[in-house]
Amino acid sequence: MDTSCILLNGDYTFLCLIDWKKAMKLVFTGKVKILKYSEKIIRSISGVFRIPAVLVLIKVVRSIYKSRVPFSKKNVLIRDRHTCAYCGKxxxxxxxxxxxxxxxxxxxxxxxxxxCCEDCNNKKGSKTPRQAGMRLLKRPYQPTISEFVRIRLKQSGVYELLVEIGIY
Ligand SMILES: [Zn+2]
Structure with a gap:
């Protein structure tokens, strides 16, 4: 079961996804307001409770991305929407x-x-796209923070939820 909650900064910009345990901890320590509950329910010794879907911090904290999205393999895949940059698969x-x-x-x-998919990677090897007779569907680029956050929200299936509650 996916029980991740959206944590918004105090200024209602997206901060990160957190798991429900961390979310409940923030709720109990009074650090957040719950904007929306999910349909998911947790049963524990202390009772049954509904997991929040969207939380907003009472205070504004510095964003996890200070000025630019950090480079990593995972972040390249997110930017390219988990498709091959050469064949689009x-x-x-x-x-x-x-x-x-x-x-x-x-x-x-x-x-x-x-x-890049395995087939294209094998075909390209250590050649440039031109040498390998391949074309990039889109030139690679440094994603902006807001663009990246939007892609991540869409991929985690929460973008519509934020639109619904008027945040995006
Ligand atoms: Zn490919």
Whole structure:
């Protein structure tokens, strides 16, 4: 069961997803207000209670992303929506491709890395896309924080919920 809750900052911007235990702890310590409950119910020794879906911090804290989205394989896959940047197929087994290969001085950053399926990765090897006769569907780029947060919200299925309660 997916019991993650959305935690909004004190200014109602998205902060992160947290698990329900952490969410309940924040509720009990008075650090958050519950904006919306989920349909999920937890039964414990102390009783039955409904898990919150959206929480907002009483205070504004500094965002987890200070100025830019940090580079990681996971974040490249999120930016590319878990699809191959060359053939557009979505796959659970995506790897990271250096558009300009590392052996040719390509950097490991958002501007040079894309998600790539195994077939395309094998075909490309350590060539540039031109040498391999392949084309990128979209040029890689450093995602902005707000764009990235929106992608993450959509992927976690909570975007509609935030639209519904008037946050996005
Ligand atoms: Zn592919």
């Amino acid at each position: 979505s796959s659970k087994r995506l790897t990271i491709d250096h558009v300009i290969p590392r052996s040719k001085g390509g950097k490991t950053d958002f501007d040079n890395c894309v998600s």
